[in-house]
Amino acid sequence: MKKHFILFAVLSLAFTACNLTMMPEDEVSPDKYFKTESDLLLWSNQFYSNNLESAGLGSTTDFYMSNGISAYVTGGRNPATQSWSFSSLRKINYMLEHLDQCTDRAAATKYEAVGKFFRAYFYFKMVRTYGDVPWFDKVLGSSDEDVYKARDDRGFVMDKVLEDFEFAIANLPASWESGNTRVTRWAALGFASRAALFEGTFRKYHGMKDAEKYLTKAAEYGREFTVSAPFTLYNTGTTPYRDLFVSDNAITQEVVLCRHYDTQYSVFHSLGYQVNFSRASLTRRFINHYLMADGTRFTDKEGWQTMGYVEEMRGRDPRLAQTVLCPGYVQKGASAVTPCEFYSWTGYEPIKHVPAAAKCVSSSDDTDWILLRAPEVYLNFAEALAELGTLTQSDLDISVNKIRARAGMPSLSMEAANSKPDPYLLECYPNVTRSANTGVILEIRRERAVELALEEPDRSWDMFRWAECKQCLQHFVPWYGVYIPGLGDYDTSGDGTPDVNFYKAPDGSVKIKVGTKVQDVVLSEGDKGYIVAYPANDYGAQWNDSRDYLWPIPATQRALYPDILTQNPGYVDGVN
Secondary structure (H helix, E strand, O other): OOHHHHHHHHHHHHHHHOOHHHOOOOOOOHHHOOOOHHHHHHHHHHHHHHHOOOOOOOOOOOOEEOOOOOHHHHOOOOOOOOOOOOHHHHHHHHHHHOHHHOOOHHHHHHHHHHHHHHHHHHHHHHHHHHOOEOOOOOOOOOOOHHHHOOOEOHHHHHHHHHHHHHHHHHHOOOOOOOOOOOOOHHHHHHHHHHHHHHHHHHHHHOOOOOHHHHHHHHHHHHHHHHHHOOOOOOOOOOOHHHHHOOOOOOOOOOEEEEEOOEHHHOEOEOHHHHHHHOOOEEOHHHHHHOOEOOOOOHHHOOOHHHOOHHHHHOOEOOOOOOOEOOOOOOOOOOOOOOOOOOOOOOOEOEOOOOOOHHHHOOOOEOOOEEEEEHHHHHHHHHHHHHHHOOOOHHHHHOOHHHHHHHHOOOOOOHHHHHHOOOHHHHHHOOOOOOOOOHHHHHHHHHHHHHHOOOOOOOHHHHHHHOOOHHHHOOOOOOOEEEEEOOOEEEOOOOOOOOOEEEEEOOOOOEEEEEOOEEEEEOEOOEOOEEEEOOOOOOOOOOOOOOOOOOOOOOHHHHOOOOOOOOOOOOOOOOOO
């Protein structure tokens, strides 16, 4: 039973029903509230549900897609339909303004740190979405002139973000409760490293100034976490990596912060269900990122381009079979092998986050959703140093190579990586910095792709900060899946018995048959080739580098004060 989440779940429902920042003064006036730690706990509980991500596999990228294609891929971002909200920020600032009423000064400082953590995270997400945004550190009244405020420079806002994170780092407790569902000093360090790395690399790859300043901060936060945090990588059992993501209770040996679920209290998600019924799909490009188990490159093998499903899965990084449905896959709680039926858009189906079958029935999944793991911070640390050009082998050994060791993979050698950068990764990331460190930067990106697949932060944000979003769009890189050498029967479970059949229908179309179930499929070369996802669509043809790395400012907001609130470059909303 997940007792430590009961209070949070109940209070979240309470705050959903009532906006306490707008409470009638004759019922609960501010001068009578915020006086005790329990008041602050009650108020701050809503910050978690309002600001932290819920369980989900993320946006369309070069690695992943499902039944819904993200707006940045389809070109569907429109100022007229875009919206933003500062309501959760108002609730944070409201508490911060009333902390002087708390008689317990230690508690007041602790909850000031909680408030500033969430204000920092709110603004980090706003900046990565919109760029320049108005900074508010107070509650605004209807007559306050700052209601009609211009957008502040993203550098000013990000400096405030890091300032708030640093206050949280200095004043949050190192531990709070056993489930790691509340923000701690270590969570603040990890999220600060995420924010600083995003800003530093975004600036570097988009030709903006001050990239080094933020990369240096990311390295500092990452080093402090890597050297001092009391987390170790979980390594129990035969599939420790997979087990992290199907655990009812987060494995806090490694998980720094999570969102907790429990169906007993009607707090659940439908992730296991969605993996199957939204046709969650992984691409051939993603599969190609995995090394062989001996550390050599799969894309250096002769004939790798046309290897079939069973052959390409053989002898790879063990994390592949703990992330993707491979031959021999047995679902948690089952005894029989589940064959790959090529049901997804690409034929590659994720198993990461897929629990026992009983939890995959609509909204019945209560596995915890991980918001931050120690490996992400290790990777943030290594990437920041690599981009700065100051990475050493010792730095790799305390970060990336700890991750590889848990996976059972050979260590990454900085010298070897830089002496011969991977040609395939150079194709995948054509905008990567060309320098003496190019090889190791690419290998850190590979490790990030493999280790953090289908987790927070969503890979799309990596592609945004690296200026590589064109690689996510079918117009530039086709969404290819499994390679099918020809029509006929295929054994995908490895037991010698055919599981699927590819055949040509009388109308000339190619179909997949599994038992009595039949579905259409398009192969890149007609009767053979890669399975092509969304073959009838040509998403992303109008991608504009000078416009599309930011979202449009909502036209409804611009209409309120069009001469003050500017629009992002390239978007036309008709307001002026």
